[in-house]
Structure formats: structure tokens, C-alpha cells
Amino acid sequence: MSGPADALVAEVMTTGTLTGLPQGHYIGGRFVPGLSGNTMESFDPGRGRAFARFAAGDAADVDAAVAAARTALCGPWRQMGPAERGRILARAASLLRERAARFAVVESLDSGKRLTEAEGDLRGVARAFEYYAGAADKLHGDSLPLGRNYVGFTTEEPIGVAAQIIPWNYPLSTVARGIAPALAAGCTVVAKPAEQTPFTALMLAELLHEAGLPDGVLNVVTGTGAQAGAPLVAHPGIDHITFTGSVATGTAVMRAAAQHVTRLVLELGGKSPLVVLADCDMDAAVNGVIEAIYENAGQICSAGSRLVLDRAIAVAFMSRLTTRVKGLRIGHGLTNPDLGPVNSLRQLETIDGHVRRAVAAGNRVYAGAAIAKPEAGGSGWFYEPTIIEARGADDPLVQEEIFGPVLAVQIVDGADEALAAANATSYALVAGIYSKNITDALRFARDVDAGQVFINEWFAGGIEVPFGGNRKSGFGREKGMAGLRSYCKLKSVVARI
């Protein structure tokens, strides 16, 4: 095997780190050291060891970044037409494709995800810039029919300075799906990546300025949620927040946003049901379940973490699924195993806690249910791919997001019971169904409460498809044209003539 990533992977495997990682925050078009001088460590989850330091920002750095973003709002950026903004995003897309190998290796090293997953993320990130490059000059309002004596129309204006609070599971994909539409709409941005995965957002900021972004249009402040995230979301100089992360932190962000009546999109957790009916294509459904819950070691807000399975095929299906899952190979993300590590020791302990409680309560275990032994000599954070049967709808295994490679199984009788089970949690992010009967599948799509429904392929779709949740999964939409409108404020103009 040889590819553009090989030399970088070899460097990590021999030295434990990579040379040339970005240093400092990215503010006003350049890398700057943190004002306090404090730094913190980022870890390689596959080894459980720190590999680099980065700036531990605080309120002073956030002030500088917000000031740069506000100034940039009135600078050359405002004079650029939408087509020119689109050209910058298109250049960024091609630069991302050229440099995909380095971005993917850094993403894999910092988050733990398999390299092939990170390479897939990079293709998606380039697509996001390409998609919104094409949308920048097609964002228009309506004309309003008020009769002969009036002219009425609406315009879509950039909302202003948009803050992005980013999680550690999809560091680059999440920041890109916020930044690309924000820039297409003419906003400026301050992004705060997760403290577990700071590097690819910094690399992206540098790349976008190389593509032609004026100084200060995109700023990145690194650091913890408490020290850097909290002052950003409470800042009076921001006009919009996009937050992706936990329900608890999302609630705190919503409270902070209320002080200045700041607009908000919340992408929170999920406990998404994957329904398998008796007439499904069994191979497709088994593959679908494996991808839905073991991709990125289950650390996905839209993971299919509940298998809602028709009793008529339960024995055969569970036997096939369990055999496949027991054969999954665990290893360092850069070695492309079937399943990589989880992102942090804290996350590993959280996952183990959920599973231990289920085992203690007497739930049936089909596979896994233990911390996995790292590869020889290794010290990374691995969890065995796990399948556990739930005991009724109130089981914590059904109700609580675990955010790890743990599948809860709920056995039901037929499509109606499956729908009831699917809808019986406080989350409503995505839902999926495997059935050859398109009427059953579309009725499920109609009746299930979810922001997105997958039929016969989990994770189907791309940047074109609006994404977001209902209920405790949050509100507002990213991706698609709906995602672009999140960064706009609508103005109505009416003239008497």
C-alpha cells in the first residue's frame, strides 16, 4: 500500500507526533500566541499519550478574535460580491483536495478516528465548500404581491459575526459545515474547536486565507469550554451561535445566548432508532447496523444506537450480526482497523459506566461489554464493539446517549410497535428503517419524529441534505440551503409608489 498519507503516517508511528502543526490562535489573518501564554496538551487516543501542545485561550483571546471579526465585517469582505465570495470557497475546496492527506492524518491522530474515515470526512469537507461556493450567488429574497401601488421585496442579509462551538468527534466536518455557509452568506466567524481536537480548524483557517479570505473574516480560538467557549457564547459582539455537543452544555449555551438575545442553532445528542422489519434485505441491514453504531467508535450524534428489530427475524438477524461484530478488529486509527479508539479516557470511562450498569441490571449481552486491551505495548483508549438487549422502553440503555460503540437492541412485533419504540425517547435527531415495502418505509418516515430519516441506508445523503434535530436533539438546521439561511437575516422592504 502506498499513498500520499504514507510518509505522514510513518512519521507519526516512529516519532509519536507530526512536525509543522499550527501554533497559537488564528486571529486577524495570522497565527498569534495566546495572550496569557498558557498552553495545554492534545492526546493521541490510539496511544493515550499527548503528542502536541496548543494555546489555552481565555476571555482576552476571545475579545481579540471577536474584535477582528467585527472589524472584518465592515472591511473588504463587505465590498466583495457574492460571486467573489463563492470563488474563494471554490478555491478552498480545491486546496482541501490537494492537501487532504495531511488534514486527514492530523484529524485521525487528534481524534482517534480511522484514517479512511478521516479521508472520507475530507471529501465531505471539500464538498461542503464546493456546495456553498455554488450557492453564494443564488441566495435571493422574494417579491411580495401587494397590488399596483406598492413594491415589496425581501433580502437575505448576513447575520453578522457567527460563533461556532465545535465538538471532538467530527472536528473538521463540523467546523466546515458551519463556516462554509456562514462565509457564503457574507458573515464573519469566530470558531472554538474542542480542546481534545484543536488542530484541523486552525489548519482550515490558514487555508481559507490562502484561498483569498480577507484578514479577520475567520478566526479560531483554542482552549477549554469553560475558559474559551463560555466567554465566546456570552460575548455581546456576536450575532449568532452554532453549537454542536452535549445537551447539558447546549442548555448552558442557550442560557448564555439569552443575555444578549443571540440567535442560536443547537445540534445536540441523539438515541437514534434503526428499525429492521421482517421483509428487509438482511445483508444490507446487518451492514447498515454495523456502520450506524461502530463508525467512529459510535461517537456520532446521529449514530444508530438502538436496533429496533422485528421478532419474526430476531434470532437469525442477531446471530448474523453478532458473528460479524465479534470479528471486528480494533487498533490505532492510523493503521485502519475496523474500529478505532474512543476519543478520551473520560469518554472510555463514561461508556464503561453505562455498560456496567446494564450488565449489573441483568441485561443480555450479545457481544463485547468490556474495555478492550490495547495492541501490544499500547496504552490507548479502546472499547469492545458491544451489543446488549434492552429491558423495556424505560431501560437507561434505551433512553440515555452513550456515545460509544454500544448497540441497544429492542425486539418488537411489526411496524406499528417499531414506530412506537422509535418515538419513545426524549431525542429526535435521525431515524432509519430497513424494509423492502416502500409503503411501510414511507409511512414510518411520515410518522417518526426526527430531523432526518434514512430508508435502506444509514448515513445516506451529503451536504445537500438539511440536518438537525427536534426535541432534546436541538433546533435549527445545518447543511443544504436551510443551513445557508441559518446565517441570514431576512429584511422586508415595502415602497408606496
Ligand code: NAI
Ligand atoms: P461538550 O458539549 O461539553 O463539548 C462540546 C464543545 O462545547 C467543546 O468545544 C467544549 O469545549 C465546548 N464547551 C463546553 N462547555 C462550554 C460552555 N460552558 N460554553 C461554551 N462552550 C462550551 O461535550 P463533552 O463534554 O466533550 O462530551 C460529553 C458528551 O456530550 C458526550 O459523551 C456525548 O454524549 C455528547 N456529545 C455530543 C456531540 C454531538 O455531536 N452531538 C459531540 C460531542 C459530545
Ligand code: MG
Ligand atoms: Mg486529541
